[in-house]
Amino acid sequence: MSSSSSSSENNRSEAQCDRDSLLHSEGKASSHAPRAFSLTLVATPIGNLGDFSPRAAQALSEADLVLCEDTRTTARLLSENSISARTEALHEHNERQRVPALIERLQNGTRIALVSDAGMPLLSDPGYRLVRAAIEADIPLTVIPGPNAALTALVLSGLPPHPFMFVGFPPPRSAARKEAFAKLHAAERAGLTATLIWHEAPHRLAETLADMAEIFGPTRPCAVARELTKRFEEVRRAPVADLAAFYAETPPRGEITVLLGPAEAEETSADDLDTTLRSLLETHSVKDAAALAATAAGLPRRTVYARALELAAERKAQNQP
Known part of the structure; x- marks a missing residue:
């Protein structure tokens, strides 16, 4: 074998070693827990503790602070995974007040993980205000995905x-709930299919x-x-x-x-219009109810307004002693 070919093989061997070293280094970095000065959103099991991922466990174990809805709920998860971490409560009643101090701690190098009682943080759970503030403060943040009930x-x-459209929790009272449903139904009449x-x-x-x-x-x-x-x-x-x-x-x-399930394509009937109007009239003026219903049904506002006046008069007569 010539000296030139031997030198060429040695160069290729050294280059391959460099690539292997780089890949090994990158592999270690990609599996590493959240870096300093970061906020990490961590998904937790929605019921079965076996769904908690190794990466999520590593993130919580390496965090300086774990923010949670209920420290008692999170304590069980930490105990099951032999994780010793400091926890503090962050919930809908204290999030607004706590955000400025938490941002300051993140800026000072505290590694913070955020969990909800179950599933992905922020989805019907606290955390949105903190995430928005972190983004505005240019604080690096990441998500460790996992279980999600929806x-x-x-x-x-x-x-x-x-x-599909995730809507969260419907309003607790029937009148407000029907109003929310009527708006979605109006959107369906306008073309929403989900x-x-x-x-x-x-x-x-x-x-x-x-x-x-x-x-x-x-x-x-x-x-x-x-x-x-x-x-x-x-x-x-x-x-x-x-x-x-x-x-x-x-x-x-x-x-x-x-x-x-999504609505099937069909023309709006008079019964559909009356149902929508009656629901909207429970929480809206005649004018506003007619405007929403007209948009939903794709009908002239003047026509729908006339029908809304009739239904409002009927309702008023029925409610009189």
């Missing part, structure tokens, strides 16, 4: 998986489903997912009115996600 329910529901997803408390489930049946129609496909990833996981699939009747007779327990 997406888990979506893939189990049998309803179209995309597009599977709609809510979380709901068990003691309000039957009433919420009944309100959905009234606003969206009794035959809309629906699914109720309960206790996801836990021992008594259950998903019921049926028209929304049927599920409303079932849960009125069978009070549910546990964590609940409700999914409503």
Whole structure:
């Protein structure tokens, strides 16, 4: 073998070693926990503690501080994973007041991890104000993904998986709930086509489903997912009115996600218009209710306003002693 070819092979060997070294270094860096001066959002199990990822455990173990909704709930998760970490509460009642001091600590090098009681932080949980403040302060932040009740329910529901819209919790009172549903139904009339997803408390489930049946129609496909990833996981699939009747007779327990399938394309009937108007008139003026309903139905405002006046007069007469 010539000296030139031997030198060439040595050069290739050295280059390969350099590449291997670089890849090894990058691999170690990519698996490393959150770096200093960072905020890390960490997903936690929605029921089954076995769903907690090694990367999430590493992030919490290396954080200087773990912010959580309820320190008692997070303490169990930490204990199960032999993690010793300092915890402090960050919830809807104290987040606004705590954010400035937390940003200062992040700027001073404190590594902070944020978790919710279950699932992805921020989704129907605290943390949004802190994240916005961190972005504005140019503080590096990252997310360690993991369990999510809305997406888990979506893939189990049998309803179209995309597009979908996660709406959070519906309003607790029926009048406000119907108003929120009517606005979504108006958006559907204007072209929105998506599977709609809510979380709901068990003691309000039957009433919420009944309100959905009234606003969206009794035959809309629906699914109720309960206790996801836990021992008594259950998903019921049926028209929304049927599920409303079932849960009125069978009070549910546990964590609940409700999914409503997209509306089928159909022309608005007079009954649909009256249903929408009656619901909107409970919380809106005649003028505003007519404007929303006209947009939803794609009908002239003058025509819808005239019908709204008639329904308002009927309602006033019915409410008189």
